[in-house]
Amino acid sequence: MKKDLSIDFLGVHCENPFFLSSSPVCNNAEQIAKAFDAGWAGIFYKTVGIEGMNECSPRFDVLSDDPSSWSGFKNMEQISEMSLEQNVEEIKKLKENYPNKVLGISIMGSTEEEWRTLAKAVTEAGADLIELNFSCPQMTSHDMGSDVGQNPQLVSDYTRAVVESTHVPVIAKMTPNVAEMSDTAIAAANSGAKSVSAINTIKSITNIDIDNMTGKPVVNGKSSVSGYSGNAAKPIALRFITELAQCEDLKDVELSGIGGIETWQDALEFMLLGCRNVQVTTSVMQYGYRIVEDLISGLSHFMEERGVDHLDEIVGKAVNNIIPSEELDRSFMIIPKVDEDKCVGCARCYISCYDGSHQAIEWDNKTRTPKILEDKCVGCHLCINVCPVTDCITPGDIVFKDGQSNSRSEKEIAQQLVYL
Amino acid sequence: MDRNQTLVYEPVEIEAFDFRRAMEEASRCLLCEDAPCSTACPSDTDPEKFIRSIRFKNVNGAAETIRESNILGASCALICPQEKLCEQACNRCGIDEPIQIGKLQQFAMEYERKLDKTYLSKTDTYIDKHVACIGAGPASLACAAELAKEGVEVTIFDENEKPGGMLRYEIPPYRLPDVVIEQDIRQLEKLGVKFELNHKVTIDEKEQMKNEYDAVFVGAGTWEAKKIDIPGINLEGVVNALDFLEQAKVSNGKSPSLGRVVIVGGGDVGMDCASTCKHLGADSIYDVFMETLKDAPATEKEKVESFKIGVPLISEFKPVEIIGDEKVEKVKFEHITNGSTMEMVADTVIMAVGQKTRQDAQYWNQRSDIFTGGDMVNGGDTVVQAVKEGKEAATKIINTTFKN
Ligand SMILES: Cc1cc2nc3c(=O)[nH]c(=O)nc-3n(C[C@H](O)[C@H](O)[C@H](O)COP(=O)(O)O)c2cc1C
Numbered sequence: 001m002k003k004d005l006s007i008d009f010l011g012v013h014c015e016n017p018f019f020l021s022s023s024p025v026c027n028n029a030e031q032i033a034k035a036f037d038a039g040w041a042g043i044f045y046k047t048v049g050i051e052g053m054n055e056c057s058p059r060f061d062v063l064s065d066d067p068s069s070w071s072g073f074k075n076m077e078q079i080s081e082m083s084l085e086q087n088v089e090e091i092k093k094l095k096e097n098y099p100n101k102v103l104g105i106s107i108m109g110s111t112e113e114e115w116r117t118l119a120k121a122v123t124e125a126g127a128d129l130i131e132l133n134f135s136c137p138q139m140t141s142h143d144m145g146s147d148v149g150q151n152p153q154l155v156s157d158y159t160r161a162v163v164e165s166t167h168v169p170v171i172a173k174m175t176p177n178v179a180e181m182s183d184t185a186i187a188a189a190n191s192g193a194k195s196v197s198a199i200n201t202i203k204s205i206t207n208i209d210i211d212n213m214t215g216k217p218v219v220n221g222k223s224s225v226s227g228y229s230g231n232a233a234k235p236i237a238l239r240f241i242t243e244l245a246q247c248e249d250l251k252d253v254e255l256s257g258i259g260g261i262e263t264w265q266d267a268l269e270f271m272l273l274g275c276r277n278v279q280v281t282t283s284v285m286q287y288g289y290r291i292v293e294d295l296i297s298g299l300s301h302f303m304e305e306r307g308v309d310h311l312d313e314i315v316g317k318a319v320n321n322i323i324p325s326e327e328l329d330r331s332f333m334i335i336p337k338v339d340e341d342k343c344v345g346c347a348r349c350y351i352s353c354y355d356g357s358h359q360a361i362e363w364d365n366k367t368r369t370p371k372i373l374e375d376k377c378v379g380c381h382l383c384i385n386v387c388p389v390t391d392c393i394t395p396g397d398i399v400f401k402d403g404q405s406n407s408r409s410e411k412e413i414a415q416q417l418v419y420l
Numbered sequence: 421m422d423r424n425q426t427l428v429y430e431p432v433e434i435e436a437f438d439f440r441r442a443m444e445e446a447s448r449c450l451l452c453e454d455a456p457c458s459t460a461c462p463s464d465t466d467p468e469k470f471i472r473s474i475r476f477k478n479v480n481g482a483a484e485t486i487r488e489s490n491i492l493g494a495s496c497a498l499i500c501p502q503e504k505l506c507e508q509a510c511n512r513c514g515i516d517e518p519i520q521i522g523k524l525q526q527f528a529m530e531y532e533r534k535l536d537k538t539y540l541s542k543t544d545t546y547i548d549k550h551v552a553c554i555g556a557g558p559a560s561l562a563c564a565a566e567l568a569k570e571g572v573e574v575t576i577f578d579e580n581e582k583p584g585g586m587l588r589y590e591i592p593p594y595r596l597p598d599v600v601i602e603q604d605i606r607q608l609e610k611l612g613v614k615f616e617l618n619h620k621v622t623i624d625e626k627e628q629m630k631n632e633y634d635a636v637f638v639g640a641g642t643w644e645a646k647k648i649d650i651p652g653i654n655l656e657g658v659v660n661a662l663d664f665l666e667q668a669k670v671s672n673g674k675s676p677s678l679g680r681v682v683i684v685g686g687g688d689v690g691m692d693c694a695s696t697c698k699h700l701g702a703d704s705i706y707d708v709f710m711e712t713l714k715d716a717p718a719t720e721k722e723k724v725e726s727f728k729i730g731v732p733l734i735s736e737f738k739p740v741e742i743i744g745d746e747k748v749e750k751v752k753f754e755h756i757t758n759g760s761t762m763e764m765v766a767d768t769v770i771m772a773v774g775q776k777t778r779q780d781a782q783y784w785n786q787r788s789d790i791f792t793g794g795d796m797v798n799g800g801d802t803v804v805q806a807v808k809e810g811k812e813a814a815t816k817i818i819n820t821t822f823k824n
């Protein structure tokens with residue numbers, strides 16, 4: 001099934017919201033041609049600088065509990081290895097061969113002059129959008145990357161320099177290595193950026209190599225702090241997107257979401273928080289361009305099931321439902337119940353409730369069955385999350401705390417919960 | 421939770437993976453490039469693609485991929501000999517065990533059934549064309565679906581009361597429950613395919629249909645058991661396997677007492693007879709065949725199943741005589757090489773020594789103005805092979821008849 005997944009992003013018509021984010025998944029024209037043929041609507045070309053970079057080897061590390069899927073991924077790579085001139089040639093080829101695909105070009109300079117030079121060059125080469133990389137956390141120069149992205153003044157100066165040098169819409173790509181993202185995002189917007197994309201990678205040490213006594217990956221006996229991405233980064237990305245989506249001063253800024261997207265559901269989550277565009281790197285590095293097939297198909301089926309004809313109808317639908325924790329309804333508890341026919345008698349619920357919650361599960365070691373003690377249970381649902389059997393422990397009775405109530409029925413409250 | 425399996429002849433459904441188990445299994449898949457599992461599937465069901473969809477939480481997409489290539493996707497998930505096809509080819513064998521492709525296919529198909537999803541749609545490319553398919557078995561159903569997707573108005577004729585052919589009348593219900601057959605048939609109905617059941621098409625009628633329809637497809641199965649010519653083969657109590665399985669099925673597993681059973685034949689049909697006898701409560705069951713245990717044509721899975729339910733498999737003996745007056749009393753076997761002989765007491769002897777192409781098949785297969793496929797042509801192969809042939813016949817009908 002194919003639905004119409006088209007959506008306008010910054011006035012540019014995109015056949016779907018799925019873009020490759022700037023990284024080695026879009027290094028050159030030949031490679032990107034394959035991505036376009038696979039179904040990606042557009043790209044953000046691997047960040048173009050004035051000079052090509054000198055990279056280390058090896059440059060990646062992986063965090064995973066099973067080798068077939070990485071939860072997190074660390075890279076020590078900087079921006080493009082090719083020079084501006086070489087990249088301009090590649091971009092021209094793409095523009096000529098794929099006039100209907102969207103070419104976002106990521107750039108990074110170290111002085112206002114460099115930002116201007118880059119902006120002019122990639123605009124001439126055929127960029128439809130320009131993304132400003134204020135966020136790479138492993139640049140060898142402190143005048144570049146996330147050090148810049150933490151400084152609203154520099155963000156403002158460089159954004160203005162670019163906006164003055166191009167007619168295409170400008171997107172500022174933000175670093176998550178800050179306490180709050182809105183200050184820098186507002187600085188970019190006030191200087192003419194029409195959109196903000198987030199997140200770039202998170203500063204990290206994924207693992208320590210206990211033989212070499214350094215981080216991983218080991219580069220001739222040493223390692224560095226560098227960027228973390230992949231599915232484990234999604235919660236952090238979604239949190240920053242929420243902050244941006246809820247910021248009054250950014251109301252007119254369109255959002256592009258990045259960070260850990262693997263499935264159509266991940267992409268949809270970013271859209272529900274207000275993104276009109278989503279970008280992907282790590283899962284493409286692991287699985288290839290073909291993942292776009294299931295992004296397209298999965299989102300199409302979702303729209304069909306929910307009667308959504310156009311993606312505009314769902315963008316931002318979740319933004320207002322994320323509220324400060326002091327405003328959460330604390331009037332009730334949902335006491336879980338155990339389906340004894342499904343229970344296999346492992347006692348994981350008992351262990352977790354005893355050691356990690358409220359000692360509210362009684363364990364019968366003869367029959368190997370748990371019993372939930374209603375007077376001790378606080379409704380935290382640790383047990384539901386730990387139980388290995390599908391639908392074995394499920395949300396049960398709703399209990400209002402002494403005399404309190406709310407406007408929803410018990411049924412409505414219960415139906416809001418889905419545990420897979 | 422019950423740790424002991426109970427034998428149910430007609431279960432409502434066969435336990436499928438739930439979401440978590442499906443995700444676990446799908447995450448074992450190596451997501452190979454140019455995947456050998458997909459190449460090994462006769463009907464192009466494309467396991468690599470549908471497993472990848474499951475892996476990326478797009479169960480709808482997985483079910484859709486299966487449906488688009490295999491109108492019997494739900495049945496095939498349960499009855500395909502995966503260990504000889506996709507699972508045998510699986511690259512994961514180089515690490516440990518192959519991906520359980522059949523179980524993942526079943527998972528996606530259960531999702532379709534439980535949510536009553538429709539993935540196939542019609543175009544109106546050949547909206548003014550009419551085709552008759554004779555026989556409501558796998559090949560015919562596949563041919564009909566392929567044509568109906570292109571807008572053709574298809575009518576399927578079958579002499580039986582229910583559609584499905586051998587799916588319905590030969591495969592025991594504990595391997596393929598009725599709900600699953602119905603699910604596959606429903607997809608055809610949704611495509612507008614019409615069924616004319618209880619309608620045996622005579623030869624004259626077929627000739628007439630040639631004029632009334634733009635094309636006629638005949639996929640009438642084999643339905644004829646091979647017979648071995650030994651003394652006593654016509655004694656009472658000697659039955660052929662297909663009749664036995666069909667009888668068990670139409671009587672919902674309530675056959676008259678079987679007593680002591682000896683089955684002759686080491687193929688899947690023989691194993692099906694063995695477990696059906698177990699379900700039906702036979703006093704004792706032995707399955708005897710000429711091949712070595714390893715070479716007996718049944719799948720490993722079915723052989724193991726026979727052991728599990730306690731049916732001894734006796735290899736390398738061939739039947740030489742069935743002894744008794746009027747009614748069978750004993751079967752005499754001879755070892756195929758070393759001259760040992762064996763006599764087994766029996767009240768029922770089930771001959772499962774293969775099928776042969778029906779007499780009229782030759783005639784239809786030679787006709788150039790009639791299209792054929794399935795067991796009737798290949799002499800008895802898998803359901804998924806019949807699906808492939810049905811699809812190919814549909815393509816041939818479109819290319820040679822409609823496009824001229
Ligand atoms: C190997 C690698 C190289 C990257 N290079 C760049 C880059 O040149 N420019 C940039 O803006 N982001 C770069 N990124 C960050 C990604 O574009 C993206 O923001 C980040 O990885 C989070 O998305 P993901 O979880 O889908 O990978 C790189 C990421 C990786 C893993």
Ligand code: SF4
Pocket residue numbers: 338342343344345346347348349350369370386387388389392393
């Ligand atoms: S964790 Fe689940 S399966 Fe294990 S004892 Fe508790 S309820 Fe039963």
Ligand code: SF4
Pocket residue numbers: 335336352353357358359360361372373376377378379380381382383384
């Ligand atoms: S909900 Fe929390 S407190 Fe209640 S039984 Fe489960 S783990 Fe214990």
Ligand code: SF4
Pocket residue numbers: 448449450451452455456457458467468471509510511512519521
């Ligand atoms: S061959 Fe096996 S591992 Fe490879 S894609 Fe197919 S099922 Fe997966």
